[in-house]
Amino acid sequence: MSKLSSSLFHFRNQLSQRNLSAKDVRDALPLQGFMSRAFISTARETFSADGKFADRIIAPYSIYKGKAAFSATPVLPTFSKLGSGSLKVDRRGSIMLKFWPAIGERKYDWEKRQLFALSATEVGSLISLGSKDSCEFFHDPSMLSSNAGQVRKTLSVKPNDNGYFISLSVVNNILKTNDRFSVPVTTAEFAVMRTAFSFALPHLMGWDRYTHQLPQSMYENPSSAKVVSPLLDSEWDK
Amino acid sequence: MSKLSSSLFHFRNQLSQRNLSAKDVRDALPLQGFMSRAFISTARETFSADGKFADRIIAPYSIYKGKAAFSATPVLPTFSKLGSGSLKVDRRGSIMLKFWPAIGERKYDWEKRQLFALSATEVGSLISLGSKDSCEFFHDPSMLSSNAGQVRKTLSVKPNDNGYFISLSVVNNILKTNDRFSVPVTTAEFAVMRTAFSFALPHLMGWDRYTHQLPQSMYENPSSAKVVSPLLDSEWDK
Amino acid sequence: MSKLSSSLFHFRNQLSQRNLSAKDVRDALPLQGFMSRAFISTARETFSADGKFADRIIAPYSIYKGKAAFSATPVLPTFSKLGSGSLKVDRRGSIMLKFWPAIGERKYDWEKRQLFALSATEVGSLISLGSKDSCEFFHDPSMLSSNAGQVRKTLSVKPNDNGYFISLSVVNNILKTNDRFSVPVTTAEFAVMRTAFSFALPHLMGWDRYTHQLPQSMYENPSSAKVVSPLLDSEWDK
Amino acid sequence: MSKLSSSLFHFRNQLSQRNLSAKDVRDALPLQGFMSRAFISTARETFSADGKFADRIIAPYSIYKGKAAFSATPVLPTFSKLGSGSLKVDRRGSIMLKFWPAIGERKYDWEKRQLFALSATEVGSLISLGSKDSCEFFHDPSMLSSNAGQVRKTLSVKPNDNGYFISLSVVNNILKTNDRFSVPVTTAEFAVMRTAFSFALPHLMGWDRYTHQLPQSMYENPSSAKVVSPLLDSEWDK
Incomplete structure (x- = not known):
């Protein structure tokens, strides 16, 4: 890492992390109205604003x-x-990718970010x-709604000499916008990413x-060799 | 397999765990209602509401x-x-696989599911x-009982162009049924699966x-540099 | 898995697990006198007998x-x-391997076990x-003592058609014994083992x-953006 | 690097964390006594006894x-x-590598150690x-300060017949020193290292x-099937 690139990294971190946390909080308060469930299951989230984000962690891996x-x-x-007390997964988790463009040397425009949630x-x-x-993934946030096909997001990962190009294209026919971000990612x-995503x-x-x-129940019957299975099903039930 | 067929697996459990697994089976059997799931969803399961399964987690990986x-x-x-206070594994855990057939476009018959527990x-x-x-695995739920050989389950995993076919065959000579499920699984x-199973x-x-x-004991002797090992055996014991 | 091998597995588990827990407790009470620290660092343990094993876990992976x-x-x-309150590793952990011979069909002699602690x-x-x-590892439990060279343990792992042979040889010149165990381990x-050992x-x-x-301290200063680093050293200290 | 050389890294920390890291450095410097370790051992470290480091863990992997x-x-x-209650990463973690030279058979000079923090x-x-x-990494602890370029640290990892040579070179133009450490690391x-670093x-x-x-909130609304997402952002926000 040369001096310049290293200092750049630090400078960028200051810019982006400061912007990030302030912006996120500001953005978060009003609920997003435009949400629909779609063929390709990626994350939708609902939330309110009564302080329940107290334990929110902000630790993105940024490039x-x-x-x-x-x-x-x-x-x-x-x-x-x-009602039984069981916990059922309501919506699967995801890895949220965010892309935002450079607008000058060491300057980035967080306002123009686009999101892509990996299932x-x-x-x-x-x-x-x-x-x-x-590999290439296609998402349509409006799928199954009357706006189906109006917004198309494409994430592509393509090999280069030392790693991959990771690119996001967002074509929005409603807003008449066409954004494209491409980031070279080293091996x-x-x-x-591979290690953190696998984790x-x-x-x-x-x-x-x-x-x-x-x-x-194991701890409730300390002197007994009987235990209660934590799960219902057995291969032999059917 | 009907409720009546007493599988060896349960028989074994009864030996070592007494009535426990029998109880589980009794509880479990009347609970299966008819459920079919739309194309994109995760499995929902029903069960009794007496608090026993209060901490049960329902988070299958479904394809x-x-x-x-x-x-x-x-x-x-x-x-x-x-009696010594030690905890001994009583029954090993497993990855429970469940297969159920499609009965129309995006309709599946959960009633006809078959189970296979991977050791x-x-x-x-x-x-x-x-x-x-x-690879291929063979299970006989009635092994060592008088019904040995009456039910044979075979799970096979075979490569295809983009991943594997994972297939389950269940031949039940008692019920005169022969079920076969085959699911193409992408890379x-x-x-x-590989990552989640390894986890x-x-x-x-x-x-x-x-x-x-x-x-x-480490915390009980804060001023001492001597600690007590949590485990008994040493290579030098013999 | 054929019926026979599966029933054998179950039978063996009953035998060995019963023996194991009873034996371990009995063996454990007197401290082993003959211990020395050695060139190849493997586990030595001291312990006492006052109930501190209450939380001992017994979950070996057995083949x-x-x-x-x-x-x-x-x-x-x-x-x-x-004294400072820091916790320092006193003795590294290990994977304890235990080998014991078959003495007939589906019968094993736990009394004749030999141990090898993988660093x-x-x-x-x-x-x-x-x-x-x-690969091959050599341990001398008596190294650096007057008995150096009297007991030599050799663990070898050698590829075969479907996995490896894992063998332990223990030559004890004091007891005039020469034990050798060899277990074929499938892929x-x-x-x-690879997944569990990596874990x-x-x-x-x-x-x-x-x-x-x-x-x-992060939680002690909830309104402050200052945090105390949990660790002392920085690359820039020297 | 002497006590006096103010590294950029600390300067940066002072900006965002105020006096914290400065304090750490002050505490740490007088504490290094002379220590050398025998061939088989793990690192021992000294530190102050005022309770600050009470939960500090000392478990280096040493070669x-x-x-x-x-x-x-x-x-x-x-x-x-x-202020929102969110926790934001302030400074990324690292793997701290420390090198110190041999000064005789099985004798090492801990005083002459050099540090390199892997991002x-x-x-x-x-x-x-x-x-x-x-691979090769370059660090300049004084980057962006008036001492930029005065201290250059280079870590290189090069394959040999059975593993790698891991070498650290530290050229300090202020102190007119030039240290180089090279350690052969087996496969x-x-x-x-790979497994522990991945962990x-x-x-x-x-x-x-x-x-x-x-x-x-999941536990606060036990009778509700609605839960509040722990995270704000959704792919559909834009």
């Missing part, structure tokens, strides 16, 4: 390059508590990508909850 | 394809507390599968319990 | 084959609490083993403790 | 070879609590290194915090 920057952040699944299976595609492989940066994946799926789930 | 669907769910091991070693086989490899979906495997084995196990 | 069986169990490191680096060697690679079983490795090293270590 | 030794230790990120991306580079690959030792990486990035983050 700043000449023409654009992008960051990746895990989004946990939400659970519903059923568990799309994450699976990325982390199993060979060094010569490419080392992609290794960070996050079971959590996106809610599988970490199984492993925190202790068979409580 | 819906043209002719059938299947889901994978980790099942934790059960532990017995011995730790079978999970090891799956997660180490090369892209051209195949990306298999990568999710789950140490938990299925009970090894996560070791890592939550703090040497308590 | 039973025709001529011998072996099991693998993680052994956590021990920590000392220094972190030896675990690193195992989990990075290619399918055609082999699937080795994948379980355990950071815990053997004590690195999981870093990740449970919250910077407490 | 001692003929001419030098080095150790690796994870350093967690620090977080700031924002997340540098860790990504190391853990994705093929067996024939090499097995590198596998430990630590999500923690260095702060991503483990996401996974400990339970949607608290």
Whole structure:
């Protein structure tokens, strides 16, 4: 890392992290009205503004390059508590990618960011990508609504000499906009993503909850060798 | 398999765990209502509401394809507390696979599901599968009982152009049924399974319990540099 | 899995697990007198008998084959609490391997077991083993004592057609014994070991403790943006 | 680097964290006594006894070879609590490498140690290194200060017959010193590093915090199937 690139990185971090946290909070308060569930299941979220974000973590993995920057952040699944007391995954988690353009040397425009939420299976595609492989994902946020086809998001990952180009294209026929971001990601940066995404994946799926789930009855009958299974099903039930 | 067929697996459990698994089965059987799921969804399950399953997690990884669907769910091991206070794995955990057939476009018949519980070693086989490899597992739920050989379950994983075919065949000579499910699993979906199964495997084995196990005496002797080992055996014992 | 092998597995589990827990407790009470620290750092442990094993976990990964069986169990490191309050690793953790011979069909002699404690680096060697690679480790429990060279333990891992042979040889010139155990381990079983050992490795090293270590002052100054670093050193200190 | 040289890194920290890191440095400097370690051992460190470091963990992975030794230790990120209650990563974590020279047979001079803090991306580079690959990282602790270019640190990892040479060169034009350490690391030792670094990486990035983050409102509305998302952003926001 040369002096210049390293100082740039620091400068950028100051810019973006300051913008980021302020902006996020400001943006978050009004609920987004325009949401529809779609064929390709990516994240939709509802929330309110009564202080429940107290424990929100802000720890994106961010990559700043000449023409654009992008960051990746895990989004946990939400659970519903059923009448029985069980917790059911309500909406799967995702890895949220955000892209925003450079508007000058070491300057980025966070206002022009675009989002793309990778599903568990799309994450699976990325982390199993060979060094010569490419992949492409298509999202239509308005799918199944009357606006179907009006907004098309395409994420592509293509190999280059030292890693991949990760590009996001967003064609919005309603706003008549056409955004395209392309960020070269080095092999080392992609290794960070692969490792962090692999770490996050079971959590996106809610599988970490199984492993925190202790068979409580075990502790209730300390002198007994009987235990109650924490799960219902057996292969032999049918 | 009908309610009446007493599987060896349960028989074994009765031996070592007394009535526990029998109780589980009794509870579980009347609870299956008819459910079919739309194309994009995750499995919902019903169960009793007496608080027993209060901490149950429902977060299957589900794959819906043209002719059938299947889901994978980790099942934790059960532990017995011995007189000494030690916790011993009573029954190993597994990855429970469930298959159910399509009965129309985006309609599936959950009533006709069949189960297959992957042992730790079978999970090891799956997660180490090369892209051209195949594997096959055979289970006989009635093994060692008078019904031995009457029900045969075969799970096979075979490579195709973009991933694998995962198929379950269940031949039940008692009920005179012969079910077969085959689900094409893409490379990306298999990568999710591989990552999630690898994450789950140490938990299925009970090894996560070791890592939550703090040497308590350490905190009891804060001023001492001597600590007590949490485990008994040493290589030098013999 | 054929009926016979599966029933054998169950039978063996009953035998070995019953023996195991009873035996371990009995063996454990008297301290082993003959211990020395050695060139190849493997585990030595001290302990007492006052109930501190209450939370002991018994969850070995066991493989039973025709001529011998072996099991693998993680052994956590021990920590000392220094005057400053810091916790220092006192003795590194290990993966404890135990081998014991078959003495008839489906019968094993737990009394004749031999132990071999894999250090972190030896675990690193195992989990990075290619399918055609082999490795060999030598331990001398009496190294640096007057009995140096009297007991030699050799663990070897050698590829075969479907996995590896894992063999332990123990030559004890004091007792005039020469034990050798060899267990064929399938690719699937080795994948379980590789995954479980990789999971355990950071815990053997004590690195999981870093990740449970919250910077407490963060919560003590909730309105402040200042935080105290949980660690002293900086690259720029020197 | 002397006590007097004010590194850019600390300068930066002072900007955002005020006096914190300065305090750390002040505390730390007088504490280094002379220590040398025997061939088989783990690093011991000294520090003040005022309770500040009460929860500090000391568990380096250390490799001692003929001419030098080095150790690796994870350093967690620090977080700031924002007015909104969110926790923002303040400074990324790192893997701290320390090198110190041999000064005789099995004697090492801890006083002459040099430090190199691997960033997340540098860790990504190391853990994705093929067996024939090499990599090199350059750090300038005084970058952007008037001393820019006066101290240059270079870490290089180069393949050899059985693993890698890991070398640190520190050229200090202020002190007129030129230190170089080179440690041969076996394939097995590198596998430990790869596994431990991969384990630590999500923690260095702060991503483990996401996974400990339970949607608290879930438990506050036990009878409701609606839950509040722990995170704000949605792909459909724009």
